[in-house]
Amino acid sequence: MGWESWVISTFARALAYGTPLLLGTLGEIFAERSGVLNLGIEGMMIMGAYSAFVVTYTTGHPWLGILVAAVVGGAFSLIHAFATVTLKANQVVSGLALTMLGLGLSGVLGRSWVGLPLFTTLRNVTVPGLSAIPIIGPGLFTRQNLLVYITMLLVPILWYILFHTRIGITIRAVGEDPAAADSLGVNVDRVRYLCVVVGGVFAGIAGAYLSVAYRPAWTEGMTGGMGWIVIALTIFAFWNPVYGLLGSYLFAALYHLSYRLQTWVSPELLKAMPYVFAIIILIFVSRGTLQKRMGSPAALGVPYTRGEE
């Protein structure tokens, strides 16, 4: 049990624990790129976890559960879109309300689903061929479920859409200067609605990952604050899907190591480690000049009303 075991377990756990964080972050990047801050990730995530569990448990099909979770997450985010885009409400307040609503609603609805074992879960796969590579094989291609790899593949696709397509330019324009975009004939409200819903869909899938793959069961409050990590990771990612992947896996690796290192370092200190890392990065990122350079959407958090400058 030498250093190999450390590399392997760190890689493997970074993927397994990092995937729901990455999913949530990818969605939030789109919402924030269009100028809408959504602090309701935790609420949408847990609604996704709940609905995916219920559907998978009743039908026996985990992918159906994931699909329904995506729809539920998207539908749930419409509340935020309606409040902030149509009614121009404060985005922070609306997002927080969404989180509380999601946690409370799933708790009440989920009462009779507690303590039920789920056996039709998203199975772990071992990639033939690749898994035979020493260290990288067991680290990256052994005992992971398909959603892990799908999420990974989504990263370059979303990056391409955001930075190299017309749709991406439109989204970023709306987040930077909605008035200018509007004057060019872009329907600001529609773009923001769409991006918020994309965020909800991804958060829903992230929740589904938790309840039908990562730890197949329903427990009230089972997202355990992951939605908040996503908010931090979105900033860490400089609103870029590629850095989102980096940040999510890095955070997850640290989270794993915080348990493996316990024999040598105090558990309390280790427990704080991933969060301290997030805070340091946030402080670093939020220095004004860097923020400008790194692509914080200029109109983030500001409701847009035509003709108001």
Place this chain on the structure above:
Amino acid sequence: MHKRIALVAVLAMVLIGGLVVVATAAEYVPGAPIKAGFIYIGPVGDYGWSHAHDVARQIVENEFPWLSTVYVETVGTGEVVSTVDKLVNDQHCNVIFTTSFDFMDGTVAAAAKYPDVIFAHNSGFKRAPNLATYMADFYQVYYLNGLAAGALTETNKLGYVGAVPIPEVKRHLNAFVIGALEVNPEATVDVRWINEWLNPAAAKEAAEALIADGCDVFAFTEDTPTVVQVAAENGFPSFAHYSPMYKFAPDYVVSGEMVHWDKIYADFLQKIYAGTYTAHNLQNVDYWWLLGQGSVEMAAEPGMAINPVYVDKLKAITIDHPTFGKISVYDLIETRLNQMSDPGITFDPYQGPIYDRKGNLQVAAGAWLSVDSLVSLEWAVKGVVGPWPGEP
């Protein structure tokens, strides 16, 4: 002028009178219906601690026609008194159960505020004339599970995912280690702390870390079946905690710790109903209920002490025991279970000589640890590997 003073005086008296009425709930008269209020620290949907209390609440409510109950879940440590205010004034509860160690000081304050209401605090040690304490403790059961775990390990490394490092968890963990070492002196128990009572993701990553470190049998304290699921996914046996978890991994859950809080609730409420317990005589009422009282059970699910999958395996493993000579682990577990279940208990896991892992003698040869020492236990028994916050 006099008239005005008189008016003010009358008003003041009415006001004070009103306040007194608010702060004093009527004292319970034996034989009258009881309304019991339960205050939980977690959600009833945790499938652990609070869930088990709520299952017990429903059992006693169905059992006694004179009993009605209400509960408040996810109550913060600082919200005990305000929650009690609502339960007493709005819900008219005459008995209040507070079910977390963290509620101790809040419960003491509430009991002083409502001297006519009967209180019972779970897992604490502060009492008052109207405040009893109660606990259904697992240390004997953890010891029994340890016997099986020590026999089943192939790497001689057992893994334990610990919630919060308080005396209760340490006492259970030590008992598990004592059992494991009794059948397998080569065994060690690796512990990882998550510093939370309910966090499936943390429990999962802690279990994965233990697996990466080579552990192959698992026990834990966390309020979800996560560790059981992770162990099974990797083909390792484990022991359920708090709620029936056999169905989560029928081939891998060897046994576990089940609680029956309803036994304590039923006894306490019946004694209030009969007038034995009042708001004036609870100063020395402390339930410390174990296997003998039936409030805890060694089981993978109620009634299944050892999973049939593991019965033959444990019967086939024979050890040379200092007291019983050649004996199978299965028989040893049964013998110890009987010794501890009998009304006149003839064995305790904390039977000396016991050394902590720093080499200090903690329990003298032949002696048993007192309840007070058990409740305040902080040391780690020899065989524990890993961090131990607050180690003396």
